[in-house]
Amino acid sequence: MTQHHHDDRPADAPVKKPRHKKFQTQSYGERMAAQAEAAGPSTGEVRDDTARGERRGGPSQYSDRGVRGYANDRRDNRPVKGYRAAEPRTDRRPANRDDRPQYNRDERPQYNRDDRPQYNRDERPQYGDRARTDRGERNQYGDRPQNNRNDRNDRNDRPQYDRGDRPSFNRDERPQYDRTERPQYRRDDRPRFERDERPRVDRDERPRFDRDERPRYDRAGDRQSSYQRRDRDDRSSYQQNKRVEEPVDLGTVAADNQFAALGLAPRLVQRLARDGITSPFPIQTATIPDALAGKDVLGRGQTGSGKTLGFGLPTLTRLAGGKTESRRPRGMILVPTRELAMQVHDALEPLAHVMNVSLKLIAGGLPYPKQIESLRRGVDLLIATPGRLIDLCEQGAADLGAVEIAVLDEADHMCDMGFMPAVTTLLDMTPAEGQRLLFSATLDNDVDTIVKTYLKDPVQHSTESGQASVSTMEHHMLVIEPGHKQSLTAELASRDGRTIVFVRTKLGADRVATQLRDRGVMAAALHGGLTQGMRNRTLDQFKDGSVPVLVATDVAARGIHVDDVGLVVQADPPAEHKDYLHRAGRTARAGGKGAVVTLVLPHQRRGMMRMAESAGVKAEPVRARPGDELVTELTGGSKPSGYPVKLPAPKPQRFNKGGGKRFGSSRPGRGHDGRGGSGPRRSNGPRRTDGNRYEGGKSYQH
């Protein structure tokens, strides 16, 4: 049956919203409004509530129509307001209902079903059968719909409907639809569905709850984004208040395991060791002991150096064993984007599990009910984006009064102008004596305000200089002509392997992604203007390889980890040096290799050089044109095909939140043939009809 993607909807479920003034005197919205007012008169759009309200309140179209449209249906003779009363009719007797013979049902011959020969299915003429199409001749029922239809649109005359020419619609040739070849869909092959053979029926005796250990059927074929899965199995709340009595054997830990030496719980160390994580990164070695000791910590470690575990492990250790009341979580990790929240959640979940710490993702774009329910049952640790958490606090669904540990991931970003009010709102709700951990790759003086207000005797650990010190990363700065930007971007992105292209604006992301696809490079846009369902889908496709090029705004600049991103292209230069470092940090993670290419227009050159210096990036600006040797070197020589390609999944219908059927997340890489034309297609804007896609010279900067 059709899958209903309830999850893609914005949570519109009825949510009662008693506003608890307990935590603050102003609501978040009021605060923001006040802030906006303080910032001066808005030059942007003005909400036109008045106009809308007037139209609604007055003689609306709806009520108007209710009277006019159905005036004839009125059973009484009261004059309709606004209409001239009809002249009394004299040409016939007033109808006496009972006397009207034609209303006797049984005598109406044409409704005798058995007399209608053409309802015999087998004998109905087929489409294209002209014998049936005597133009204009009515059948005995007085209608002739099929005649004209067939005359005009005889299917056999329409070449484009010839089934044989549409390979993609030929069911037999679509390999992925061959049921017998999809082992993961065969029930018999799924070992854990053999009821009789399941050794453990007693839930408490199940030796392990760990996700990773469970035999899996292949979920990749499941075509659900991680976001949808996440919402479906709400394991964290299910687990609530169940404490494992006996330690589970998680494997042995080597005597020289250095995590153990840091003072972490043995179970945690064992769990890490099972994933092959036995030696801590420098940032972890530096911060974990202090964090475990309950100190406030400022942690700075280069991108991809394991900061998540740096604050995650001590947080879990300290929360373990405690008791959490309903709606009163004891730990809170704030992150700047929803994707990052999901990533942190997923990274900590197995670890939280062995520690019997429950955790819940609290982020916008996801349905409210499960988040509220989870909080009601009591959840130890929240991983949250600020807006939704404030919302839930205002509703009374969450109470931060019991938060023992508050973590700010990407702390410097959380302290910039846009985020600061929300973050202080949340921190204000937490007890002043609670522990605070601030982490970022670029932890600088921007956090001073927060540090002074909310941290007590913080310990600062900087394992790196806060500059570009990832030695496995190479930087290139290409000074280009504006007219070459599109083709150079396409050349760079057409390489094998994953590439992220950063642009400045949401619109730019959409535009560049489209341009790349027009040139034959499979690319998808990621930015905050998309529905959350689409954001998840796009990131999933980037991760599974079906879309190797991600065109993103700075929503993806921080924290997001995808394996093997070999190249970061900055099609628009970053706004400041910290952004450079974070964008660049999407590649060369955890010791891997990677390159960063920044496209610089002549007028941006000076600023870019300054920025590079602040970032500690050593790169000489080099003039470059499409086809240059340097570009070829960076891309391994592959060129864009020039033939437009289409995304493997239907594009998001922004207005239709359902999402619909999705194909493609399991479709291999760039295998799409890229021909245009057939199939039901969403059109998301005007389709290009001009032939010169490439040499227009329109630059998408600016």
Place this chain on the structure above:
DNA sequence: AAAAAAC
């Protein structure tokens, strides 16, 4: 200055 973050 844009993006992000609630509905």
